[in-house]
Amino acid sequence: MSTLFLRTLREDPADAEVPSHKLLVRAGLVRRVAPGVFTWLPLGYLVYRNVERIVREEMDAAGFQEVHFPALLPREPYEATGRWTEYGETLMRLQDRKGADYLLGPTHEEMFTLLVKGEYSSYKDLPLVIYQIQTKYRDEARPRAGILRGREFVMKDSYSFDIDDEGLQRSYDRHRDAYIKTFDRLGLDYVIVSAMSGAMGGSASEEFLAPCESGEDTFVRSDGGYAANVEAVVTVPPAEVPIEGLPAAHVEDTPDTPTIESLVDLANARFPRADRPWTAADTLKNVVLRLEHPDGTTSALVVGLPGDREVDMKRLEAQVSPAVPSPFEEADFAAYPQLVKGYIGPQVLGEDRGIPYLVDPRVVSGTAWITGANEQGKHVFDLVCGRDFTPDGTIEAAEVRDGDPAPDGSGALHSARGIEIGHIFQLGRKYAEALDLTVLDENGKSRVVTMGSYGIGVSRAVAAIAEQHHDDKGLIWPREVAPADVHIVATGKDAAVFEKAEELAIALEDEGLRVLYDDRKVSPGVKFNDSELLGVPTIVVVGKRLVDGMIEIKDRASGDREEVELTAAIPAILAACGR
């Protein structure tokens, strides 16, 4: 450590919010170069390379074949699939000296599809899985959390090519198994959740999420075993109600009711119902949104949902992608005089009236609502879906709440946060069709190949491990990803201590252990603090007890300490390292 390029920091960096970011910087493992762009320092790069090695070993063990694409890619293939435009500002674009358009690959579906198209032509060539571990670029609007969400990052991305859906399912299952092995070896705690496909377009999809408070993804699970990305949760709709016999709709004066709460209070005071009080869930809130489409045009969308729920923008985004939703502004309202802010009702909405109207799945036929009467200070009561209004369809845009039922009947949902560390995804034929990847089947007929895409955030996994493996003193690396097996701390000023410590370091390296040896001339306090901050799993102290022939072995995770005779040190340390 006296020559190691390492400077640990006592203080958290000012721009760091999440534990992994703070600790990776404080432990001298990474340094920031620009927003979302980081440099790995020696110990950090050792950890990174361990993670990369484990990912590669598990991919190879699964029989997948490694290739390596450039990051600098021509525009044309991404133009063919529409993603040159769809990716919007997230795609990093540049021109070469001749003015030709290039991009920095955010993901490589197009390139893999074209590569296979160039080499293969027969069903006999399939199935095929090829993968790469490669640097990717996404110009995130808000790069945050250090290397958890960077703009330059390393992904393992694989792609499967099959002749039919059964083959795709097998390739998908092989990846699922390989991912389980990979994340187990990485020491990550994770859940596998059903996921939306988002902008990718396709069918079956699951995410591997590492539960942790600083995760960007919210997911829900039930005690009965259901788990899903919030974007993927399907609402359990209530039963439809027969329309016959329901009271007729009636408009009422409802002055000074700008909020749902004030409306419910007024309803209970002036129009009380016999069976129970009105609640926010009896109101139908109509939220107007602005959609910006990839081609730059905008349109309006109204989402109707029970007044006791808010629109979840991430769920909404997943539904309307590639369009990007944002709140309706005053200027937007000016263009739609029929929308009376605060009093919008379904009667003026719908595609045939120029404003698409989608409702929460709870708004089923026969449900009666208090909602806006499209007139200042007036609401309509007993407005019945399917009788008084017909939405253009439903949309999964309402927030999911703890206690909501799981769609599979496995109990109540509760939410948690996680980091997306892996994603497996049945792409289907979208890319193969767009880029004309076909093979001849056994009858000599041309068939479009079906594909899957599968990602692991390799650099992100380092941060995810740090999020799950630390305490208030520092990092606690799982052994296989740790920068070393043993951290030898020599304390004091006695030359004999440093001599013995160095002999021990050499002997342990000869045994095949990876050793970090702190030979610096600094105080024991500094050394102990650094050893806890760096998080090597086994710490060996060679210090003042050496006069009695004793050294100390400490387990970083449990804090357990054990004194052993120097003469028995090597087998004891090997045992502590699980050897």
Place this chain on the structure above:
Amino acid sequence: MSTLFLRTLREDPADAEVPSHKLLVRAGLVRRVAPGVFTWLPLGYLVYRNVERIVREEMDAAGFQEVHFPALLPREPYEATGRWTEYGETLMRLQDRKGADYLLGPTHEEMFTLLVKGEYSSYKDLPLVIYQIQTKYRDEARPRAGILRGREFVMKDSYSFDIDDEGLQRSYDRHRDAYIKTFDRLGLDYVIVSAMSGAMGGSASEEFLAPCESGEDTFVRSDGGYAANVEAVVTVPPAEVPIEGLPAAHVEDTPDTPTIESLVDLANARFPRADRPWTAADTLKNVVLRLEHPDGTTSALVVGLPGDREVDMKRLEAQVSPAVPSPFEEADFAAYPQLVKGYIGPQVLGEDRGIPYLVDPRVVSGTAWITGANEQGKHVFDLVCGRDFTPDGTIEAAEVRDGDPAPDGSGALHSARGIEIGHIFQLGRKYAEALDLTVLDENGKSRVVTMGSYGIGVSRAVAAIAEQHHDDKGLIWPREVAPADVHIVATGKDAAVFEKAEELAIALEDEGLRVLYDDRKVSPGVKFNDSELLGVPTIVVVGKRLVDGMIEIKDRASGDREEVELTAAIPAILAACGR
């Protein structure tokens, strides 16, 4: 091989000119994505990773520490050193969604300097060598020769940081030694040549060149052991001549002498000299050039050199860098009426006359010349340097010719071509000064750090190895970089052959060999051709001789074949693999 993602080609690709490009494509190791941008396929990536591993092992063995920078870099540090502009169109630039300027790193001097500045502050921290193996970008005007000169490529770049010049020399020597070990292991034949620093600015510098006909770099060597990049060759000047007593200059009519040859003919016919005939070497040719400076401005430069030599544009470029020279155009001449095309003489040249004038080192004081008289159809004879004209200085811009003397007196030079595979370079204080990298010395005084930079073309090395190791049938990989140790070819249709071949493959893998097994249902001819094209060093044929219990072991490089009993196959193959 029946499931390997590999398709070999019979024909050379149309766009390939050099052997490595042809063979790497034909053997299915790489595929082109865009000009100068390639994808590695499975066997190619194995070779690439072997090269990368060897480079890393030798860097680590030398005690250098690995870090990893991003490729996406902010503009500011490159602005501070002037390289944002100096790199010109070779630098790939882009903007992020907020309009901030970024570049794709062509080399990382600035970033390493800033990193060390951020962590270190004392002479006690030095010396330090840190390196990375990382993807670089250069927008070459003419990307060519496949991965020999790409626009996206992988380099190992290291940087040394020392307190003084002696330290820098030691760091430089450590790199030189490490490079020798690295290139020896890679199986590359190479020469170490003195090199110009070019745009980098600095002092001592050597290149490792792999001699080969398709190399882009011309270098020269003498039988006595001198070797230098052509740009670095220093001319041996003749002795100065006493001016006293030399004949006076005289202008003569020389009609119809547009070329040096016609001028010499006319001189010999009309003004013969007594001692010997005039030759082109008696004429002083003045070549006018246009320099384009990094800030976009242009200026004129005249280079005077003996008429028997041409200007070598690469030597000239190295001298005037970062300015870029080009021939003077008609329009340029219009701006300088004093320059009479074909009859330019030194009398109108010189900085004080607005046209900088530099001469070849052979133009020493007292040499007398036939040169232009700055008048149509007239030349001046006996124009003596140091008496009749005084150039602004000398420039090493004349071509180096076979037979020229080596500057160290080691004999005549002869030229060869090579691929630059490594470069070691004493940068000195240029970057440290520009970016203010200082440390406190033992007296507490601030000292600017001195740096070295050291590169190895990692992806290029794969192509260089292919250039040096192939024959007309295909590649011949040195064992340590080969995609496999043994290529087992099973021929025929006999199931027993395939059974034995597979058993043998498994047994050899158990022995630690890397095995490529050709189990395809194709003709023996196709298999033999592919085995020679792919270039695995040891080829084992399991075929029709198996009925007699025999297999064949073939050495790809020598072509030597040996029949061995199947029962003795494993030790024989291990021996063939040098085990």
